[in-house]
Amino acid sequence: MAMTLTLIFTLGNELYGLEIDAVQEIIENPVVHHVPRAEGVVGGAINFHGQILATVDLPALLGFSGAPRDPRQVVLTAKFKSLALSVSGIQRIVELDLSALRPPPASAQKSAIRGVTTLDQTTINLLDCNEVINQLEHFYAQ
Amino acid sequence: MDMSQYRGLFFSETREHINNLNKLVVTLEQEPGHRETINALFREAHSIKGMAATMGFDHTARLSHRLEDMLDGFRASGEVSAPVFDYLLDGIDLLEGLLDDLQGNQPERSIDAFLRKQPQPPTQKVDDPAEENLADNALAVANAGAPGAVSITIETGDDKSAESPVRGAAAEEPDLFQVLVDLLEDTPASAARCLLILRELAGSGELITSKPDMASLRQGEPCERLQAWLRTSLTKQHIEEALRKISGVANVRFIDDRRQRERSSSDEAGRTVRVRTDLLDQFVNLTGELITRRYMLHSAARHQDWNELTQSLTETGRLIDDLHHHVLQSRLMPLENITGRLPRIVRDLSRKADKKVTLRLIGVDVGIDRVVLEELTDPLVHLVRNAVDHGIDKEGVVTVTARRERDLVLIEVADDGRGMDPELLRRKAVEQGLLTARQAEGLSEHDALMLVCQPGLSTAEEVTETSGRGVGMDVVKAAVVNLGGTLAITSAPNQGTRFQMHLPFSIAIIKLLMVSCGGHHIAIPITRVQRMLDLPSGEIEGSAVQRVFRLDGEIVSLWSLNRALGLPEEPAGEITWVVLTELMGRRIGLQVDRFLGHREAFVKKIGFPLNLLTGLSGATVEGDGRVVFIIDPQPLLEERQLLDQDWTPGGPDALS
Amino acid sequence: MALRVMIVDDALFMRNMLKEIFVRAGYNVVAEAENGEAAPALYLEKRPDLVTMDIVMPKKSGVEALQEIMASDPDACVVMVSALGQDSLVLEAIEAGAKDFIVKPFKEANVIDIVRRVTGRS
Numbered sequence: 001m002a003m004t005l006t007l008i009f010t011l012g013n014e015l016y017g018l019e020i021d022a023v024q025e026i027i028e029n030p031v032v033h034h035v036p037r038a039e040g041v042v043g044g045a046i047n048f049h050g051q052i053l054a055t056v057d058l059p060a061l062l063g064f065s066g067a068p069r070d071p072r073q074v075v076l077t078a079k080f081k082s083l084a085l086s087v088s089g090i091q092r093i094v095e096l097d098l099s100a101l102r103p104p105p106a107s108a109q110k111s112a113i114r115g116v117t118t119l120d121q122t123t124i125n126l127l128d129c130n131e132v133i134n135q136l137e138h139f140y141a142q
Numbered sequence: 143m144d145m146s147q148y149r150g151l152f153f154s155e156t157r158e159h160i161n162n163l164n165k166l167v168v169t170l171e172q173e174p175g176h177r178e179t180i181n182a183l184f185r186e187a188h189s190i191k192g193m194a195a196t197m198g199f200d201h202t203a204r205l206s207h208r209l210e211d212m213l214d215g216f217r218a219s220g221e222v223s224a225p226v227f228d229y230l231l232d233g234i235d236l237l238e239g240l241l242d243d244l245q246g247n248q249p250e251r252s253i254d255a256f257l258r259k260q261p262q263p264p265t266q267k268v269d270d271p272a273e274e275n276l277a278d279n280a281l282a283v284a285n286a287g288a289p290g291a292v293s294i295t296i297e298t299g300d301d302k303s304a305e306s307p308v309r310g311a312a313a314e315e316p317d318l319f320q321v322l323v324d325l326l327e328d329t330p331a332s333a334a335r336c337l338l339i340l341r342e343l344a345g346s347g348e349l350i351t352s353k354p355d356m357a358s359l360r361q362g363e364p365c366e367r368l369q370a371w372l373r374t375s376l377t378k379q380h381i382e383e384a385l386r387k388i389s390g391v392a393n394v395r396f397i398d399d400r401r402q403r404e405r406s407s408s409d410e411a412g413r414t415v416r417v418r419t420d421l422l423d424q425f426v427n428l429t430g431e432l433i434t435r436r437y438m439l440h441s442a443a444r445h446q447d448w449n450e451l452t453q454s455l456t457e458t459g460r461l462i463d464d465l466h467h468h469v470l471q472s473r474l475m476p477l478e479n480i481t482g483r484l485p486r487i488v489r490d491l492s493r494k495a496d497k498k499v500t501l502r503l504i505g506v507d508v509g510i511d512r513v514v515l516e517e518l519t520d521p522l523v524h525l526v527r528n529a530v531d532h533g534i535d536k537e538g539v540v541t542v543t544a545r546r547e548r549d550l551v552l553i554e555v556a557d558d559g560r561g562m563d564p565e566l567l568r569r570k571a572v573e574q575g576l577l578t579a580r581q582a583e584g585l586s587e588h589d590a591l592m593l594v595c596q597p598g599l600s601t602a603e604e605v606t607e608t609s610g611r612g613v614g615m616d617v618v619k620a621a622v623v624n625l626g627g628t629l630a631i632t633s634a635p636n637q638g639t640r641f642q643m644h645l646p647f648s649i650a651i652i653k654l655l656m657v658s659c660g661g662h663h664i665a666i667p668i669t670r671v672q673r674m675l676d677l678p679s680g681e682i683e684g685s686a687v688q689r690v691f692r693l694d695g696e697i698v699s700l701w702s703l704n705r706a707l708g709l710p711e712e713p714a715g716e717i718t719w720v721v722l723t724e725l726m727g728r729r730i731g732l733q734v735d736r737f738l739g740h741r742e743a744f745v746k747k748i749g750f751p752l753n754l755l756t757g758l759s760g761a762t763v764e765g766d767g768r769v770v771f772i773i774d775p776q777p778l779l780e781e782r783q784l785l786d787q788d789w790t791p792g793g794p795d796a797l798s
Numbered sequence: 799m800a801l802r803v804m805i806v807d808d809a810l811f812m813r814n815m816l817k818e819i820f821v822r823a824g825y826n827v828v829a830e831a832e833n834g835e836a837a838p839a840l841y842l843e844k845r846p847d848l849v850t851m852d853i854v855m856p857k858k859s860g861v862e863a864l865q866e867i868m869a870s871d872p873d874a875c876v877v878m879v880s881a882l883g884q885d886s887l888v889l890e891a892i893e894a895g896a897k898d899f900i901v902k903p904f905k906e907a908n909v910i911d912i913v914r915r916v917t918g919r920s
Contacts, residue, residue: 033769036707140754330901
């Protein structure tokens with residue numbers, strides 16, 4: 001059984017997973033700069049080693065209202081446009097078997113879930129980074 | 143005559159010739175009978191010989207003379223047999239070694255061994271057995287001299303440096319070089335370790351001296367880096383291998399080696415630009431002055447001499463401005479680089495359309511930043527193509543003009559053709575639902591002409607045929623705007639059309655106007671700012687929906703930049719701060735909370751999805767680490783215009 | 799033919815450890831001595847290809863034993879084994895003709911690398 005190192009985080013009350021391979025860095029308490037016209041789903045910008053990156057408010061983008069925000073941010077790899085993700089809470093890194101994902105529940109319309117698995121009887125939604133990018137594109141294409 | 147002033151030129155040119163020699167030999171190897179290549183090789187060697195003899199570099203001159211003779215022989219015979227290539231390449235390597243020596247202010251290494259191995263230049267035909275004999279000799283020589291050497295590929299600098307410096311036929315000539323050995327951190331008994339290393343070196347040649355020397359090592363002086371000068375006929379590779387086997391050795395380097403590696407990596411970078419030497423001299427002078435200034439600043443600070451400090455700071459600022467100016471200058475390339483292909487394009491197009499079109503290029507030697515130039519290539523071709531296709535009827539002239547206009551460069555594409563009809567464009571825009579009838583009426587002539595840059599209109603065949611330019615004009619405009627420039631069109635029926643692009647010379651570092659809006663710093667490119675105004679708030683007229691003010695007898699609309707950026711608005715005090723900009727040829731005032739001043743800044747690109755946000759063109763980082771976004775008012779205003787159906791660019795006077 | 803090694807060390811622990819390393823590398827440990835006094839005679843008797851010599855030993859130090867061996871056989875291949883902080887003794891040994899030195903605590907691979915280098919065998 002091939003195990004994949006996976007970062008577990010929360011959006012609202014739901015548990016999400018993100019393969020470590022998609023993560024470039026987890027940064028503590030970055031200074032978030034104001035972005036004019038960013039409107040909600042982009043919470044600001046950070047200066048990440050000289051690159052100006054958008055910090056994406058993932059709970060807001062995916063419709064989790066009123067959720068708290070972890071002071072840390074997850075910077076994705078360049079493959080996922082080096083987005084910095086703000087999430088409700090960053091929990092830990094675990095090994096997951098991602099070879100047998102179940103499809104996400106059909107109800108989740110706006111969700112960005114690549115599949116579902118379980119860890120200690122809890123459901124973990126695997127974040128679909130490409131879908132996050134799609135939704136951002138869609139959001140700003142108007 | 144003092145030849146030393148020509149040394150630099152000699153080295154750079156000879157290295158170029160050596161590069162060419164290498165390339166040509168490899169080319170020739172693919173096609174050994176190619177007479178032109180042989181001739182070219184001969185000329186390269188001949189050039190080196192001439193220069194080296196003039197400089198009085200005896201070995202270099204003799205060696206290149208020998209190569210020249212040899213190549214002359216091949217010119218006569220018409221072909222080079224395979225085994226000679228190795229020998230030639232060895233000779234070229236040896237030439238390079240000689241240059242290294244000369245540049246390192248060392249005596250030229252011996253070339254006798256190489257010359258001995260090539261007793262007679264070939265003069266016979268290829269089928270002559272003597273020639274084959276010679277070739278065999280050369281092969282044997284090359285193989286004996288350098289086991290495993292001489293597989294030259296021009297690109298792979300690493301291979302070359304691994305084999306240098308004493309490969310090829312010259313391998314058994316003792317050669318002096320400097321070895322640097324770094325020990326691992328905390329190597330125990332480092333002095334003893336260094337003694338062992340020196341012993342190893344002494345066993346592979348003549349150890350001339352070292353730092354630290356044997357005596358101090360014997361005293362137990364700890365040492366983490368050993369420097370040694372060695373004369374040896376072994377290859378560097380060989381010595382490095384032996385040294386690396388010694389426990390505690392972290393790194394082995396050869397001074398020559400490093401220089402070669404640097405040279406080849408800069409070759410790989412590829413994108414070179416020729417910089418005028420007087421410009422380089424300016425760099426040196428300015429840097430020198432800056433260094434002097436630094437000492438003056440130090441001294442002034444030490445003595446707390448405020449006058450001197452202020453004066454020195456001013457002077458330093460001036461020097462930095464100068465340096466910046468000259469650095470930007472060094473990036474400029476003449477527009478000719480991209481206009482060069484235009485004559486061919488115009489010729490092909492006019493032949494195809496059976497027109498008689500003359501292309502005139504004026505002022506194309508103007509320098510433009512290479513980045514701008516690259517981005518400009520397609521738009522310029524578009525404009526010229528459109529001029530031939532749609533502007534000129536049967537016969538006419540297309541003129542491309544370039545000239546500097548203060549901080550900008552103007553590039554103009556004009557034709558003397560049938561011109562465009564603003565009225566027709568207005569009508570088409572309304573027919574296609576791009577504008578309401580009232581909006582179309584309100585458009586100035588210039589704005590109406592700019593409608594050709596609307597993507598929707600561009601595909602309309604009829605417009606294109608009878609009055610328009612449509613094809614790709616939206617692309618042209620986007621490219622110009624992206625570069626921080628503006629596009630303007632002037633035209634009238636039967637009086638030709640003129641497209642004017644105003645572009646910044648350089649886009650890497652730009653001048654910004656910093657303003658404050660809703661508590662945030664915002665940067666606006668100075669190329670977008672016509673004027674900065676501080677208007678008495680009482681002079682602002684109009685309704686809450688549309689405010690205006692009078693300027694030079696004209697009525698100008700006033701917009702809130704805060705509102706456009708989604709920022710809270712501060713109540714205006716007695717003074718209203720306004721940035722005067724323009725949209726489609728019309729002046730517009732942008733109200734801001736405060737002016738913070740001008741700044742020169744390096745523009746950073748912004749990542750996804752920030753790059754999708756309308757009006758954000760980049761970011762810059764301020765001294766305190768604050769990230770400030772650079773906004774381009776133009777797209778913001780255009781967006782506003784589209785959203786705000788009641789708004790027309792003419793302002794309230796157009797409504798009445 | 800397998801490399802013939804002689805180990806000189808007063809600590810049985812070190813002798814056994816080196817012996818294990820050498821045996822695993824396929825070398826033949828032909829002699830062992832537990833002090834510097836016995837070493838030179840044993841060397842002449844066995845004529846090993848390599849000697850590992852502890853520096854600090856009772857009766858006669860490793861450096862003295864080394865000097866005697868070198869006097870009797872200038873081509874002798876002796877590698878000193880020292881502890882940290884014995885730099886001056888190591889220097890003395892190198893001056894006296896030791897081919898290299900190993901510093902305790904050592905790693906197996908390191909020992910073998912040094913042996914290979916000084917004996918020129920792989």
